[in-house]
Amino acid sequence: MEIPAARDPVSAARDAFGDAVLHVKQFRGETTLVVEAARLPEVLDFLRVSSGLVYNMLSDISAVDYYPEDYGDEFDGADGDYRPGRFAVSYHILSMLYNRRLRVKAFAAEEDPRLPTATVVWPAANWLEREIADMMGITFDGHPDQRRLLMPDDWHGHPHRRDYPLGKETVAFSFNEAEIRKHKPFAQN
Amino acid sequence: MAVAAQAQSIEEQRKWEGSIDQLRGLVSERAMTGETMLLNMGPHHPSTHGVLRLLLELDGEEIVTCLPDIGFLHTGIEKSLEDKSYEKALPLTDRMDYLSPMSNNMSYSCAVEKLLDLDVPERGQIIRVICLELARCASHLVWLGTHAIDMGAMSVLLYAFRERERVLGMFEMLSGQRMMSSYIRPGGVWRDVPAEFLPTIKQFLDDFPAKVDDYEALLTQNPIWKDRAQGVGVVEPDVALAHGMTGPALRGSGVNWDLRKAQPYSGYETYDFNVPLGEHGDVYDRYLIRIQEFRESMKILNQAVARLETVKGPYRSENRKYVPPLRSELGQSMEAVIHHFKLWTYGYDAPDDEIYSAIESPRGEIGCYIHGTGANKPRRVHFKTPSFIHISALPVMSSGYLLADMVAIIGSVDIVLGDCDR
Numbered sequence: 204m205e206i207p208a209a210r211d212p213v214s215a216a217r218d219a220f221g222d223a224v225l226h227v228k229q230f231r232g233e234t235t236l237v238v239e240a241a242r243l244p245e246v247l248d249f250l251r252v253s254s255g256l257v258y259n260m261l262s263d264i265s266a267v268d269y270y271p272e273d274y275g276d277e278f279d280g281a282d283g284d285y286r287p288g289r290f291a292v293s294y295h296i297l298s299m300l301y302n303r304r305l306r307v308k309a310f311a312a313e314e315d316p317r318l319p320t321a322t323v324v325w326p327a328a329n330w331l332e333r334e335i336a337d338m339m340g341i342t343f344d345g346h347p348d349q350r351r352l353l354m355p356d357d358w359h360g361h362p363h364r365r366d367y368p369l370g371k372e373t374v375a376f377s378f379n380e381a382e383i384r385k386h387k388p389f390a391q392n
Numbered sequence: 393m394a395v396a397a398q399a400q401s402i403e404e405q406r407k408w409e410g411s412i413d414q415l416r417g418l419v420s421e422r423a424m425t426g427e428t429m430l431l432n433m434g435p436h437h438p439s440t441h442g443v444l445r446l447l448l449e450l451d452g453e454e455i456v457t458c459l460p461d462i463g464f465l466h467t468g469i470e471k472s473l474e475d476k477s478y479e480k481a482l483p484l485t486d487r488m489d490y491l492s493p494m495s496n497n498m499s500y501s502c503a504v505e506k507l508l509d510l511d512v513p514e515r516g517q518i519i520r521v522i523c524l525e526l527a528r529c530a531s532h533l534v535w536l537g538t539h540a541i542d543m544g545a546m547s548v549l550l551y552a553f554r555e556r557e558r559v560l561g562m563f564e565m566l567s568g569q570r571m572m573s574s575y576i577r578p579g580g581v582w583r584d585v586p587a588e589f590l591p592t593i594k595q596f597l598d599d600f601p602a603k604v605d606d607y608e609a610l611l612t613q614n615p616i617w618k619d620r621a622q623g624v625g626v627v628e629p630d631v632a633l634a635h636g637m638t639g640p641a642l643r644g645s646g647v648n649w650d651l652r653k654a655q656p657y658s659g660y661e662t663y664d665f666n667v668p669l670g671e672h673g674d675v676y677d678r679y680l681i682r683i684q685e686f687r688e689s690m691k692i693l694n695q696a697v698a699r700l701e702t703v704k705g706p707y708r709s710e711n712r713k714y715v716p717p718l719r720s721e722l723g724q725s726m727e728a729v730i731h732h733f734k735l736w737t738y739g740y741d742a743p744d745d746e747i748y749s750a751i752e753s754p755r756g757e758i759g760c761y762i763h764g765t766g767a768n769k770p771r772r773v774h775f776k777t778p779s780f781i782h783i784s785a786l787p788v789m790s791s792g793y794l795l796a797d798m799v800a801i802i803g804s805v806d807i808v809l810g811d812c813d814r
Binding site: 230231233235259260261262263265266267268269273284293295299302304306325326327329330331334347348350351352353354355362363365367369 | 414417418463468471475509636743744746757759763774776781783784785
């Protein structure tokens with residue numbers, strides 16, 4: 204079987220989605236494609252199935268929090284990096300056929316951060332997104348399982364946010380009974 | 393205690409016990425009516441390889457679906473890394489996948505090197521390859537022993553751990569630590585190999601192939617082993633890819649993908665070795681692949697040890713903006729003292745940008761995503777770990793098989809819960 208020639212993912216995405224591709228960045232040989240959050244699953248599915256691209260595998264999803272000030276309209280550092288929202292979620296996708304990687308990135312707002320889920324494109328996104336929802340507090344609309352993944356069900360806050368204190372957490376096992384009762388009524392007797 | 397208060401506390405408890413409604417949509421409708429049984433396996437089950445809880449939905453002995461519950465070993469490593477300079481964060485990465493700490497060190501070091509654009513000298517790369525392949529052997533030995541003991545073959549564990557002790561002894565020789573070695577560091581390795589290392593590893597390379605034959609003699613043609621392993625936990629290649637599986641679990645389904653070949657790092661492209669592939673995607677094929685990987689690792693190790701004897705030179709980058717100077721330089725150069733002081737107190741600045749770098753660990757692809765801040769601490773470090781992905785794929789691997797097969801399936805994907813929960 205003849206393998207179709209590889210296409211440039213940036214121009215292919217620009218042709219197909221136009222203004223939904225908000226920004227393109229190159230750093231250390233890695234290409235980052237910032238896309239409009241609402242059209243994220245569409246873009247990912249396009250990159251997965253189109254001939255000449257075939258990003259068939261989802262390697263990783265990681266979220267980053269630009270709190271307190273490295274984002275927004277006033278931000279002008281880091282060589283003009285584009286950061287419209289506080290939270291960014293990066294989808295690291297891999298094309299085994301053409302042996303190359305691509306990062307697709309979408310931003311979420313500070314108030315009630317939301318993104319559409321990518322589980323419809325890759326089942327692998329299920330737990331990776333659950334982890335981000337748990338640790339970073341970003342809601343993935345349409346995700347089939349919205350329970351917390353790593354932290355206990357009754358945990359308060361989202362530990363990977365930059366405003367979540369490091370080393371100052373509710374002690375789950377302590378003699379601070381008032382605190383325990385507040386969170387864990389079942390532990391009373 | 394007043395009766396009313398007690399009654400209230402029972403009410404409170406009920407509220408927290410939760411109801412089956414919470415699981416609606418996650419388990420089948422038959423579980424809602426009680427037609428199928430929900431059964432907990434773990435978190436303290438000997439064959440969950442750590443603390444993993446599985447909520448199994450059973451129709452008789454057949455698994456309908458399973459809901460893995462993780463997080464018991466969550467230690468906040470990614471969060472802790474945000475408050476440490478790049479070099480000082482390294483020992484924390486040892487503690488994720490505690491069966492192959494060298495691979496974690498390597499994935500983190502590769503990511504930092506990519507972020508900083510830092511070079512690694514040739515001798516450093518060769519030592520790294522030796523460490524990584526030894527780590528692969530040590531990790532596969534634990535997998536082999538525990539997988540066999542899960543399936544009822546007791547003696548393999550003792551033989552496997554006997555050889556693993558020798559590998560850990562070599563790690564101690566290199567780094568002073570048997571397990572949490574922190575030996576591979578950004579820019580190369582911590583120190584050069586000691587004089588007694590070469591004879592020891594040569595002796596090991598002479599002995600080990602015969603030991604692998606011994607393991608195979610115990611298991612490969614063993615009818616009970618074949619009965620338990622063949623045709624169990626079958627994963628089709630497209631399913632494996634859709635669920636993001638990597639490493640031996642993916643190659644067991646016949647997908648030829650090994651990052652050492654596809655996207656070589658640390659000079660893997662210059663070594664001659666094969667990537668073993670399976671055909672059926674079952675537990676037995678994944679077993680065969682790891683056994684063959686022992687032999688391929690031996691091939692790589694033999695070549696690397698031969699090179700180590702001829703290639704001399706620095707074992708760590710000499711870029712003094714990022715790599716601390718040697719002790720011997722400190723007495724002679726004021727500049728070295730300044731670098732020493734700066735690097736061990738403040739560290740170094742990394743660009744305010746993001747990179748993703750992946751290596752092939754014994755379990756699959758370990759990816760490391762680092763987003764710098766422009767200062768000496770990262771904004772975010774995220775590890776994509778193979779155990780995490782493979783546990784999330786357990787439901788598709790196990791549905792339709794018997795409860796007793798669950799143990800075989802968990803063993804065959806070789807999960808480490810520290811790796812999963814981080």
